[in-house]
Amino acid sequence: MLRSLRLLRSRPNILSLGTKVYGSNPPPSQIIHVQKVKFRKRWFKPNNFIIAACVYYFCFQVYKTSVVDTLTHWADEQVKELSDEEREEMEEEILEPLFIPFPFTTRLVESAPYRSTDPEWKAFITVNKNPALVKSIQSGLAVLTCKIASSNSALVQKCGNDMQLGRWWLDIHYPYRPPPVFIRKGLLIDDDGISIAEDPIEPVVALWIQRALWPSTLTLSLYSFSEALVKQNASNFAKLFGLDANPTPTPPLQQTIEKIHQQFKKSAPKSNSKEHSALPSTSTQAANGSSPESASPIEKRSTESSPAPGSTTASPGSGVSPLPIIPSDTDSDKPKTLMDSSVLKFTQEHTSGPWEAFKQKFAQTWRPIRELPPRGAIYVSGLVEITTARAFITVDVAAWWDPQTENFDLKTAAFHLKSLRMKTQKPHRGKADE
The missing domain is CATH 3.10.450 (Nuclear Transport Factor 2; Chain: A,)
Incomplete structure (x- = not known):
């Protein structure tokens, strides 16, 4: 009973020990040295090594018994069913050496000169x-x-x-x-065992592999394309700030806009003259009296404000020359394709110059x-x-x-x-x- 009460008793506070020793005065200042300690574990434990070896050996035995032995037994049964001729053919195929080439080992070797006995x-x-x-x-x-x-x-x-x-x-x-020969290194597996040897390769195959690994023609053409595209973008960027050394003539779009403005200026006085010539006829008609088929002002205004769709004529007093109405893309029944998109057209126009440089360089370097x-x-x-x-x-x-x-x-x-x-x-x- 006393022991249980002692466990319930509150323990003394560790922070209050300093006040008991030094009283109310703080402890004198001292230099505290902090040192880092690293605990290293033993990386090699004999027990773990022995246990892992036993587990691997057990897994190997299970794999050998369940997979390798089963396949070997099945292959022996298939060989027993073969005839003598088929066995001889199979043995000849097995005896043929197997050559596994190494990548990036192909080289050109000059042939020895002809001899008088050749x-x-x-x-x-x-x-x-x-x-x-x-x-x-x-x-x-x-x-x-x-x-x-x-x-x-x-x-x-x-x-x-x-x-x-x-x-x-x-x-x-x-x-x-004789013409040179292409040779490559590889791993040779034959009756003598496994060894590293050299084997000849067909020249066309070697040249195609060399061109695929080092596409010099394509690299030079892409470089010409990138160079022309960078120069074109730099020139367009300089034109925005007026830094173009060789200013180009007025673009076709701006010329078209100027022609439309000139047509507006020429058509304005003609429309005004037509309007003045039409005024006396209306005044005489009003003086003689309204005709039985005359419409009200509201009906006239409604008919004038709603022109027929597809009409290309303008009102006589508007002072604006008649212009053709271009139908919008929504009116067309044909579905839009990728070739009709404005982004693709802009990309084609923007890369037309670099693409010509690409084709020119490709034609120069391609052999x-x-x-x-x-x-x-x-x-x-x-x-x-x-x-x-x-x-x-x-x-x-x-x-x-x-x-x-x-x-x-x-x-x-x-x-x-x-x-x-x-x-x-x-x-x-x-x-x-x-």
């Missing part, structure tokens, strides 16, 4: 010692150029469709080395991707002249002739118009000559 070099010697074959190669390229020119609609429209092969100047070059010539091909280049009844056409030609197929590789061929000379030239006839 079959390509022996083919060069065979072609060089056969003048008839050399001439047939040159004439074949000239005929091919004439066919391509005759299939061009622009040349046919300007020069005529009666194209004939004229003179040609073609040279044959035997390359010193089509061409494949590399086949190994052992012979390079033929020069000029081919084509004649018509109206003009002389000169074409710059470059192509590769493959000794294995005995034909030109059209994927790597290039045909450019060198010059176009008309046989009869006429001077320009202007208005003064007419």
Whole structure:
């Protein structure tokens, strides 16, 4: 009982201990040093490590028993049902090495020069010692150029469709080395294990990947677009404050407004004269008496104030020239589309100049991707002249002739118009000559 009463007893106040020691006088001033203490916990506990290892091992065993063993048993049953031929095919596919390429590892490697023992070099010697074959190669390229020119609609429209092969100047070059090869690194998985190796890649695929990763043409075109747009906005902003160094002429809208004001000024005196000439007729009619069909002043005012819809005439005494009434957009039954919105039209007009700069820069920097010539091909280049009844056409030609197929590789061929000379030239006839 006494213990319970002692628990209910009020405890002494801690703040009153200072008054008991020092009395009413405050304690003397002292310097208090505050130090921060950081309690660090032990990050490595053997018990936690052992428990986590046991949990992971248990989860691995459950996954292996329920998933991996089930799939392995099912695969063994499927293999047993296969025939011997299917098993051999499957084993051959499994034995094929698997190559996983690494990104950004593609590089261009120059091929080794041809040797005297290479079959390509022996083919060069065979072609060089056969003048008839050399001439047939040159004439074949000239005929091919004439066919391509005759299939061009622009040349046919300007020069005529009666194209004939004229003179040609073609040279044959035997390359010193094969075309370069693109190689990329990757992870090779085969019977020997896993290793890092290099594997060749097709040139067209490598060039397309390179252009996709480094789009220099698109970047330069966008830069030209942004530069032209910034200059245009800066010029428009300067015009607002009258800082334009080269002031442009009056815009078309302001010219149209000035023409309307001039028409108002010219039509004002004519309308006043008509009003004065109409006054005597009304006064004589009033003197002779009102006609039986005359309307009251209220009816006249109502009929004058409510013109017929769609009428383009004005009142004789208004002093304003008649103007056409433009129907509003709400009167049209056609639904509005995105192309009819004023925001889109304003954007198109505002970006027309930068867009032209974008297209011009894109046309200057764009080059089509061409494949590399086949190994052992012979390079033929020069000029081919084509004649018509109206003009002389000169074409710059470059192509590769493959000794294995005995034909030109059209994927790597290039045909450019060198010059176009008309046989009869006429001077320009202007208005003064007419």
